[in-house]
Amino acid sequence: MVSAYFLKRIYLSFATHVFDVPARLAAFLLFLLLIFFPVTNPTSQILLLLTLANLGAIFAVSWDLLVGRTGLMSLGHAVFFGLGAYVTALLFVHLGLPPYITIPLSIPVGVLVALIVGFPSLRVKGPYLSLISFAFPLILTGIIYYFKEYTGGERGLYGLPSFFPFLPYKDQFLAEYWFTLLLLFISGVIIYRIANSETGIVLVSILDDELASKASGINVTKYKIMTFVISGIFATIAGSVQAHILRVANTGMLEATISFIPVIVTIFGGIGTLYGPIVGAYFLQLLDGYVLGRIITIPPDWVYAKMLVYALIIIILIILWPRGVARFVTDKLEDLEEARDIDERGSKIWKKYKKKKEKVV
Amino acid sequence: MHLLEVENLSKSFGGLTAVNNVSFHVDEGEIVGIIGPNGAGKTTLFHLISGFLNPDSGTVKFKGENIAGIAPHKIVNKGIARTFQVVRPFRHLPVIANVMVALKSPRGSRKIEWIKTSQRKAVDMLENVGLTELMLEPAENVGHGDLKRLEMARALATEPDLLMLDEPFGGLNPLETDFLTKSIQRIHLDHPTRGIVIVEHKLYALMKIVKRVIVFHQGEKIAEGKPEEIAKNKKVIEVYMGKAM
Numbered sequence: 001m002v003s004a005y006f007l008k009r010i011y012l013s014f015a016t017h018v019f020d021v022p023a024r025l026a027a028f029l030l031f032l033l034l035i036f037f038p039v040t041n042p043t044s045q046i047l048l049l050l051t052l053a054n055l056g057a058i059f060a061v062s063w064d065l066l067v068g069r070t071g072l073m074s075l076g077h078a079v080f081f082g083l084g085a086y087v088t089a090l091l092f093v094h095l096g097l098p099p100y101i102t103i104p105l106s107i108p109v110g111v112l113v114a115l116i117v118g119f120p121s122l123r124v125k126g127p128y129l130s131l132i133s134f135a136f137p138l139i140l141t142g143i144i145y146y147f148k149e150y151t152g153g154e155r156g157l158y159g160l161p162s163f164f165p166f167l168p169y170k171d172q173f174l175a176e177y178w179f180t181l182l183l184l185f186i187s188g189v190i191i192y193r194i195a196n197s198e199t200g201i202v203l204v205s206i207l208d209d210e211l212a213s214k215a216s217g218i219n220v221t222k223y224k225i226m227t228f229v230i231s232g233i234f235a236t237i238a239g240s241v242q243a244h245i246l247r248v249a250n251t252g253m254l255e256a257t258i259s260f261i262p263v264i265v266t267i268f269g270g271i272g273t274l275y276g277p278i279v280g281a282y283f284l285q286l287l288d289g290y291v292l293g294r295i296i297t298i299p300p301d302w303v304y305a306k307m308l309v310y311a312l313i314i315i316i317l318i319i320l321w322p323r324g325v326a327r328f329v330t331d332k333l334e335d336l337e338e339a340r341d342i343d344e345r346g347s348k349i350w351k352k353y354k355k356k357k358e359k360v361v
Numbered sequence: 362m363h364l365l366e367v368e369n370l371s372k373s374f375g376g377l378t379a380v381n382n383v384s385f386h387v388d389e390g391e392i393v394g395i396i397g398p399n400g401a402g403k404t405t406l407f408h409l410i411s412g413f414l415n416p417d418s419g420t421v422k423f424k425g426e427n428i429a430g431i432a433p434h435k436i437v438n439k440g441i442a443r444t445f446q447v448v449r450p451f452r453h454l455p456v457i458a459n460v461m462v463a464l465k466s467p468r469g470s471r472k473i474e475w476i477k478t479s480q481r482k483a484v485d486m487l488e489n490v491g492l493t494e495l496m497l498e499p500a501e502n503v504g505h506g507d508l509k510r511l512e513m514a515r516a517l518a519t520e521p522d523l524l525m526l527d528e529p530f531g532g533l534n535p536l537e538t539d540f541l542t543k544s545i546q547r548i549h550l551d552h553p554t555r556g557i558v559i560v561e562h563k564l565y566a567l568m569k570i571v572k573r574v575i576v577f578h579q580g581e582k583i584a585e586g587k588p589e590e591i592a593k594n595k596k597v598i599e600v601y602m603g604k605a606m
Contacts (some may be wrong), residue, residue, distance in 0.1 A: 198465050198479060199538040205451040212449035215411065217437035217466025217519050 018227030022333035038192035047173040053285035054180035062234035063262035068272030076133035084239030084255035089249035091156040112238030117229030137254040156250025270324020370419035379405040380581040397577030412436040442521035444512040450500040463518035506537040
């Protein structure tokens, strides 16, 4: 009986917090779809594609917290991604530690680097911060090349263990997909809760008007550093998990293209929404890896044309939905909700009016 | 001891001396008006007191402690809150969240007891200035007159001992001006020990509230006294109207 009571309470709280908000309901259904997607028995390539989309989404959500909420336009977020990969790889190669230990160990290193990277954000603003942050992955690349005998230089470190070495090879992809999906869910919820707390309000105030925040007694520097640290932690986790999934850590994970992935994904999905980057990461990953190449086949001579088509599609969609795909969808859902509300209210008033009339008669 | 004591404060930008050797004081529970023509250095003086600019020389003493040159947010947490001449709301946030930002500061969160959440306190603050109806509206949709009042609610949220209002009546119609005048008077009655400094151009509205007026001209203090005295002061009339023929 007691357990039934609690189940009912859990259901009720869930219903009020999730089912009543159309955007959250949509997110919930999407998440269910992703959990049960492997039922369709997809190939391991598609599972790998989606696993990478999960990690890209974590990476992009962490960037969105930094840029969409606090307004610290970082263009060097790859520094955390590559850092996570190298820390876990170095710990495995030189000390032989398993991923369950190396990934948590990469977090304090990520915090340390976030403090170092966050420091220039005290001094500079806007485009200057972007330029400085752009340099950080390059500096880390330089350091990695310098310590060639430990880091493997250009070749990188490879042969990293999988998360589930005890499973048969084909099932590993499935397990990794679910593992990263869980990770995405946890980090998404944590970041969403931070962003919608009272601290999150302060972060938006810094984005809107830094001077007015200061005049409200807010230690802007403290909050900026804090955002850098939180954002850095999740990007570091995404990087270190990716290193174990692809079994390799190399300087490719520190390249400018990696820094720009969260930028494209977030702007495409809806900057400042936090769920937008998740939608964007999936959409673009599937567009790049599945739709172009599988569904629309491209002859081998035209490989470069694929990039062109990809870019064109992104440009057209951004022009169509300038506020992002996710915002476009939630706006539509809220319009529907509002229309329904007005309809119901209208009918209620009509009934009351009718009753009154009957009484009068 | 005075609540705020400004001594020989000077600030120049290049060759222009915006504030020149200014001294004045504000006592507890006093409403002081600062007036002067455009470019008299009133706003610069505000920036110097609230820490947004560092003075070239001179001291600003608040409760006996020199606060000249320390960071703005620290000054707010010591108990000086200010508003801006041009409204600076957080445009993406709802009106109530604008106030909650200030309640998140160390001084603002000081008096939030366990039973009173910051939302409830923010509502109280908005009630002071009569903005509860627009509570959930995003600040970007709110009109200019209401934003002026929102700025004041935000400044009050940190429970300041000294409230500095930079042209609170700027751009308000007579009705709104009247309402704000009453709000300021009520705020004064609620906290009798709180000092209030008002910079204003609309002398008619200002003279009704303040007990003492300081007149600035070209960065210097030229007169100080009760509103009636200032209205008759020859030097002040000269500055505003030009010399008599």
